[in-house]
Amino acid sequence: MVKNTDSNAYTVLFAIGMVIVVGSLLAFTASYFNPTISLNKKLEKQQNILFAMGVNEGTLTNDDDDVNNFIPTDKVTSEFAKYITKQLVIEGDKVTEDSLAYLIDLKKEKELAKNPSYTRRLPLFIGEKDGEMFYIVPMRGSGLWDAIWGFMALNKDLETVKGVFFDHKGETPGLGSNIKEPFFMDDFAGEYIFSNNEFKGINVAKGNADPKNEDKTDNEVDAIAGATITGNGVAAMIKKDLALYLPYFNTIKE
Amino acid sequence: MAEVAEQEKIVKAPKEPLFSKKNRKLITDPLTDNNPITIQVLGICSALAITAELKASIVMTISVLFVLGVGNVVISLMRNIIPSKIRIIVQLVVVATLVIIVDLVLKAFAYELSKTLSVFVGLIITNCIIMGRFEAFALANSPWKSFLDGIGNAAGYGAILIIVGFFRELLGSGTLLGFKMLGDPIDKTGLYALGYENNGFMLLSPMALIVVGLIIWVQRSRNLALIEEE
Numbered sequence: 001m002v003k004n005t006d007s008n009a010y011t012v013l014f015a016i017g018m019v020i021v022v023g024s025l026l027a028f029t030a031s032y033f034n035p036t037i038s039l040n041k042k043l044e045k046q047q048n049i050l051f052a053m054g055v056n057e058g059t060l061t062n063d064d065d066d067v068n069n070f071i072p073t074d075k076v077t078s079e080f081a082k083y084i085t086k087q088l089v090i091e092g093d094k095v096t097e098d099s100l101a102y103l104i105d106l107k108k109e110k111e112l113a114k115n116p117s118y119t120r121r122l123p124l125f126i127g128e129k130d131g132e133m134f135y136i137v138p139m140r141g142s143g144l145w146d147a148i149w150g151f152m153a154l155n156k157d158l159e160t161v162k163g164v165f166f167d168h169k170g171e172t173p174g175l176g177s178n179i180k181e182p183f184f185m186d187d188f189a190g191e192y193i194f195s196n197n198e199f200k201g202i203n204v205a206k207g208n209a210d211p212k213n214e215d216k217t218d219n220e221v222d223a224i225a226g227a228t229i230t231g232n233g234v235a236a237m238i239k240k241d242l243a244l245y246l247p248y249f250n251t252i253k254e
Numbered sequence: 255m256a257e258v259a260e261q262e263k264i265v266k267a268p269k270e271p272l273f274s275k276k277n278r279k280l281i282t283d284p285l286t287d288n289n290p291i292t293i294q295v296l297g298i299c300s301a302l303a304i305t306a307e308l309k310a311s312i313v314m315t316i317s318v319l320f321v322l323g324v325g326n327v328v329i330s331l332m333r334n335i336i337p338s339k340i341r342i343i344v345q346l347v348v349v350a351t352l353v354i355i356v357d358l359v360l361k362a363f364a365y366e367l368s369k370t371l372s373v374f375v376g377l378i379i380t381n382c383i384i385m386g387r388f389e390a391f392a393l394a395n396s397p398w399k400s401f402l403d404g405i406g407n408a409a410g411y412g413a414i415l416i417i418v419g420f421f422r423e424l425l426g427s428g429t430l431l432g433f434k435m436l437g438d439p440i441d442k443t444g445l446y447a448l449g450y451e452n453n454g455f456m457l458l459s460p461m462a463l464i465v466v467g468l469i470i471w472v473q474r475s476r477n478l479a480l481i482e483e484e
Contacts, residue, residue: 005337014336173304
């Protein structure tokens, strides 16, 4: 039936046809699923923010087995509204309230901030659980292969960590990808980000002689074996992005 | 590779039963005597990269099963109209399209799973077992045979991945699928109370190569026919 599949004309026509078919197929699929995907991403962000301040499935079910799971997607919007009392946007000295601050794209803001005349918009979330107040700071940096990001909830003293959540785009499975595992994230709870009134952040240290993480004032957590660069990326991200908020923290501490 | 391709250009027999002996061999061969990793030494890159834990090995196995099974059928259906000059590009486009569509569907309906998978997507496209099977088998055989061949090879690849992942996670982290199997290394319970330590080296890629080497050794000493003559 097919005459000559080796002729140049046929090859070119086939290539063009293939590109059109595949291109439109992918474009159609992508735009068809786009609304669902962006909704998923939005809900995920809410889950991540709540997780950092210690609101998880266990909060709803009162079951300790569920504390490492997110709030289910069907309940997250109402829980988010319940626990996150305020969302602030910090622009230099100006602080405004914005209920959509959690949708601010840190990547875009980082790009824009390369221009010195641009004042970066910094989102900050204030959460309240069992009468305690937390400040939740979003952060973004780079790991070994690609972007890493996360949220850090600080206690009201603005010196100790309540909890963290980390995620990554493409760190090595089984090694760098473990930054989103509870055994790593749990180590941050209670750590001090200051040492003798000097801002230190939290270092991800190899061989810190404290693998059980009993010393919370050393500004260090134990690193993951085989994931040195991802760990360094986490430490750098915490230090760099928390530092952006220090001027504002100083104004509310006084 | 060329030799393998020749062997597999089976002459079309009219009205063969779906699971004839020959067809069954398409599935069982890659699991044993013609394993893509241990015999053909393909797909080594991803086998080293992702086998630090068992879960990742299993997810990768399922993804490759799907992509290779469906991809082989698609290529086989188009085998008479693909211009030979650009056949490699056509094969790449088929793999990439399949993988992207799967990724989008997962992102929309199984977001959690797609997050686990995301990093594998690139690795699936570049897995040379897939291109190898398209080129050596699907371009010359009927869709049903190609499907069996795809499933067989993906399973053969996955079997090795799971074996390597099992040993690396167990000896490297003392866990399986995240569950502590040997006790708690920090509180020194179970085996650790006796002075056992996790071998952190197992988590690094060189050990995957050594484990694959050991599997090849075992396989060849059990089946001497696999040893090449000088």
